[in-house]
Amino acid sequence: MIGEIIAIGDELTSGRILNTTSGLAARHLFLLGHQIRAMHTIGDDLKLIGTTLKAAVERSDFILVTGGLGATSDDLTNEAVIKALGLNGAVHPGVKANIESRLGKGERAATSLAKLANLPEGVEVLDPECRMAGYLLWYHNKPLYFLPGVPPQMELLLRNEVVPRLQAFDAGHARPVYQRIYRTCGLYEIDINKRLRPLEHQNIEIGYYPVGAEVHVSLTFHHLEKGEEDPEFLRVDTFIRDALGPYLYGFNDDTLAAVTGDLLMKHGLMLGVAESCTGGLVAASLTEIPGSSRWFKGGAVVYANELKERLLGVKAGILVQEGAVSDSVAQAMAGGTVSHLGCDIAVAATGIAGPDGGTADKPVGTVYLGLAFCGHVSSRVHHFHGSRRQIQEKTAHTAIDMVRRALLDFNPAQ
């Protein structure tokens, strides 16, 4: 089916708050096989809400509206829907009971009731307990879903209430889209393009999306008799996996940190990190993963050179002779992390994130990564581009990937 998404709120059209809900909803609906014709973001304007909604209902099969369902004076969605579609308003008994149980029957309850409980007649409230705003309205035999603008509430109701109703309504007409995302680290988009060139002109839908130090490749099939067991899907999938080789770290919602954590856990190894230019970002990326304490021991953020000596035992002589941004210091930091923190494998980052501090020899974006594992230390220099934060993020990803690559090649039997 073809749908449209309408997001309502002055905070969105003034750019004060980024609209993240429409994209999130589009992703869910796309993967179910529906096509989103357009997403509209409009302000809290009674007339505009009405005209946008009416135009969308005329040309599309279903509509998702987010925002403007709250209790403050700028929340106008209910009123706009009633007016624009020529409906009657009615106090919804379930919503009324919920408000009264929370607020009693005083002045605040009256204000909330007028806004929250006065819905278009005949709607089905989506939250079974009537706590969250949001309802389904049938209009000219088309479903119109109204959801809160707050992203977590929107997503919860979308997943649990909207999707099952929409799929039941569609009853087997929409075919799921088979999309697999191949997540890579360490290759440029143009290199991946070259590796996948043989797939061109085969009528295969492939997309490339650079995301920081990573590039994600999407493979999309719209009609597959046997789903992901389809021979054509398997043929292309195998080709892509082989072409990307060890640069391919995962699929779909995998993250580099989680995949690396799984490898560490598989081998029973504890990781430590030493960070200068990334200033804690490597550790923060790793500890975002639930359960990371099973494979992450900790780290030293050695921003000042003095701390490289104090916490990691990097020799002052090396720092003076080679400079803090060098192969020797990256290796000494990694080695010192293994010995001083007592971990099995360590990665270290030292570099120039900018905007100041670059030299002719070592311009902004020069980063040395060190690795200590199995009694050996090694290092590699990288040159990253972008803002300070982009350089820090690319460095952190590449550092984690260095650990992943070391574990891929690791054979405990040797």
Next chain:
Amino acid sequence: MIGEIIAIGDELTSGRILNTTSGLAARHLFLLGHQIRAMHTIGDDLKLIGTTLKAAVERSDFILVTGGLGATSDDLTNEAVIKALGLNGAVHPGVKANIESRLGKGERAATSLAKLANLPEGVEVLDPECRMAGYLLWYHNKPLYFLPGVPPQMELLLRNEVVPRLQAFDAGHARPVYQRIYRTCGLYEIDINKRLRPLEHQNIEIGYYPVGAEVHVSLTFHHLEKGEEDPEFLRVDTFIRDALGPYLYGFNDDTLAAVTGDLLMKHGLMLGVAESCTGGLVAASLTEIPGSSRWFKGGAVVYANELKERLLGVKAGILVQEGAVSDSVAQAMAGGTVSHLGCDIAVAATGIAGPDGGTADKPVGTVYLGLAFCGHVSSRVHHFHGSRRQIQEKTAHTAIDMVRRALLDFNPAQ
């Protein structure tokens, strides 16, 4: 003037990539005094691009279109514009010369030329060097700006090329909007609401935006004779500042980390951090700020208890008796950071970020923050809600705010 923004790309309507460019553009235009009627996000569809553009041109004063200007087969904007508006296409000499200087005259150049250089006749290319895609097209005396979908390129051309042209066209009609954002940490939205209640019913435009552990308050004036020197603006501004007191940490684009860094620098103090549950996020937030090496010394990510002892000298006895998530350990971590890292002030975080590890006594979201400064250590317990990442982010913000509050009260003369 009233404008509309159209973002083009299948990666946006499929939810594969979040549309960030429209919101960014809206923010710039709103602050210049223009109103964005609507932002539309549509797929790479020749016909839909045309109808959306034509409808927008009819009802609005100017249009901003982003995306679909590249060299690949799914880039259709130029073709759609030419068809929908009934224009002629013409090879743009500047763009052609640029492509040929980069790619020579081979097959790749020919493909690029056909897509990139074949523009609607008479457009003004925005990049003076014709390297970036993007142009201004006048249609029925209305300006239509076409910009690349890549956010940094879009923003660069918007700032440097679109805004000056739009302001010259508008020639003094649009009045700038005076909007000040008050950034707070440590108060709930409902508490701020209560403090600012006296401003209600005074026809003053105030918005509230919770962002993690922070709440941002916006004050908006549309007509001010004397700009921000206007007595009414000053009156309301003074009221808000007084009402928010020390919870107000900054304005507009200020960040908590940068404001805290400025305070540290003013007093010539070096900060150190000790992180357990935040796993490096406090350090990463601080080192995102350029020049942070002048006030940030480093930190210890002591995820494993063993490291709390090794790196910070926390006594094993305290860890066993009180548990790692406790006032005593938060204080010992902060004190150990000052002594072991040799810094002037230190903040420490230990808590349960979840999703596992909570107990009846200390549920997920229980966090102890410790502070060591001027020979004293103190600590405070917090209870945060949300996902693991949200709890980590709220903890990191609150930890940095603890440093800021200590410095606000700091009188070096005493």
